[in-house]
Amino acid sequence: xxxxxxxxxxxxxxxxxxxxxxxxxxxxxxxxxxxxxxxxxxxxxxxxxxxxxxxxxxxxxxxxxxxxxxxxxxxxxxxxxxxxxxxxxxxxxxxxxxxxxxxxxxxxxxxxxx
Amino acid sequence: xxxxxxxxxxxxxxxxxxxxxxxxxxxxxxxxxxxxxxxxxxxxxxxxxxxxxxxxxxxxxxxxxxxxxxxxxxxxxxxxxxxxxxxxxxxxxxxxxxxxxxxxxxxxxx
Numbered sequence: 001x002x003x004x005x006x007x008x009x010x011x012x013x014x015x016x017x018x019x020x021x022x023x024x025x026x027x028x029x030x031x032x033x034x035x036x037x038x039x040x041x042x043x044x045x046x047x048x049x050x051x052x053x054x055x056x057x058x059x060x061x062x063x064x065x066x067x068x069x070x071x072x073x074x075x076x077x078x079x080x081x082x083x084x085x086x087x088x089x090x091x092x093x094x095x096x097x098x099x100x101x102x103x104x105x106x107x108x109x110x111x112x113x114x
Numbered sequence: 115x116x117x118x119x120x121x122x123x124x125x126x127x128x129x130x131x132x133x134x135x136x137x138x139x140x141x142x143x144x145x146x147x148x149x150x151x152x153x154x155x156x157x158x159x160x161x162x163x164x165x166x167x168x169x170x171x172x173x174x175x176x177x178x179x180x181x182x183x184x185x186x187x188x189x190x191x192x193x194x195x196x197x198x199x200x201x202x203x204x205x206x207x208x209x210x211x212x213x214x215x216x217x218x219x220x221x222x223x224x
Contacts, residue, residue, distance in 0.1 A: 004157070035214075043158070043203060043214040055210050090157050099207040100146035100165065105157030 003027050004106040006091050012112045013081055020077045021109045023091030029104070031055075031097055032074035034066060035090040037108075043090070049074055050097050081113045117141050118206050120215035128223050133191040135218050137204030140185065144206040149178060149189050152201045152217070161202070162189070194222045 004025045013019055025032065033056070034046045048056035049068040063079045074093075078085060088108045094101040119138045127133045137147075145166045150158035164171040164178045164187065171178050177190045191198055199222045204215040 041201075041216055043217075045212055045214075048210065092157070098210045098212050100148075100163065102148070102160045102163070103158075103212075105150075105159065107155070107157050 004091060004093055004104050006089075006106040006109050008109060009107065010110050010112075012114065014114055015081055015083060017081050018077070018079045019081060019111070020075055021089055021091075021111075023074045023076070023106060025072055025091075025093040025104070027093060027095070027104060029093035029095045030071055031094045031101070032068065032071075033092040033094075033103065034074065034076050035092065035105075037088040037090060039087070047074075047076075048098060055097065083113050086111055086113045116216075118204055118213045118215040120202075120204055120218045122218050123216070124219040124221065126221040126223055127194050129196060130193045133189075133194045133198065133220055133222070135189040135191075135202050135204075135220065137187050137189075137215055138185060139187075139206050139213075141206070141208070141213075142182075142185065143208045146207045147178070147180060147187050148205045148207070149176075150203045150205060150214075151198075152203060158203055191220075194220075196222050196224070198222050 031050045033048045037043045047066040052068045065077045068074045090108045091106040092103040094103045148163040149161040151161045152158040162176045180187045201217040203217045
């Protein structure tokens with residue numbers, strides 16, 4: 001009965017590979033987010049979807065493509081992985097769009113690119 | 115360009131005393147400020163928030179103070195407990211934009 005779940009929890013892969021991270025929320029929220037926490041510990045928003053519509057798309061390489069098949073899911077696909085993509089990726093969700101809304105985070109996916 | 119800054123990477127406080135975590139921001143358009151707490155290997159969890167039209171919000175042991183003229187907010191935890199040892203992130207938002215600070219690691223000493 002986890003509120004926001006992510007799979008996989010750990011991902012180790014070679015440079016150049018393509019990988020996907022899945023996120024699901026069972027809170028009935030209408031907005032979902034992807035964040036990247038890099039080695040410097042900054043937590044930076046990458047994308048946000050509201051009712052399956054993209055509302056935030058920060059300066060992220062187009063190798064990263066989010067997909068929201070429905071309001072409860074927001075997946076992240078990464079093409080041609082690079083060393084600099086190594087980070088912890090967090091999914092989050094909220095009821096309503098961003099400002100002032102409490103976000104519920106998943107446990108994170110630790111991606112290591114070798 | 116960091117719009118939300120937490121200048122203290124870490125802070126140690128004796129159990130039972132007050133913990134004060136600080137956060138500065140540069141964008142006067144931010145209308146909500148939130149604090150999140152994060153334990154190792156877990157995602158951040160919401161702690162407390164404040165709207166820009168207020169200067170104080172209290173929830174149990176946690177109080178957030180906002181000084182708009184100084185573009186500064188602080189989180190007070192009193193009394194501090196061992197379970198408060200974690201990383202605390204300050205976040206500021208407006209419209210569809212949200213910016214997190216780098217976090218402050220709080221150690222509660224026995």
